Amino acid sequence: MDWEGKPHKELRVLWGGYFTPIHLVASKKSGITTVEGFTGRPFAMNPGTTSGWHMEYFFKAIDIKPITN
DSSP, X not given: OOOTTOOOTTOOOSOXXXXXXXXXXXXXXXXXXXXXXXXXXXXXXXXXXXXXXXXXXXXXHTTOOOBOO
């Protein structure tokens, strides 16, 4: 949406969020070709970070259980 030049005098920002790009990468040798392919497979992510939380929620939402520890 283009809001430039269209101020809204009653609107206030309480928190400015940001995008967190998330990439799923698997080697060709792993044979993983879909997101579902991560089920039961070792998966490295950054626990305790925004991207780590997003990955946990993402996998939980689509019922994928990779091995993360």
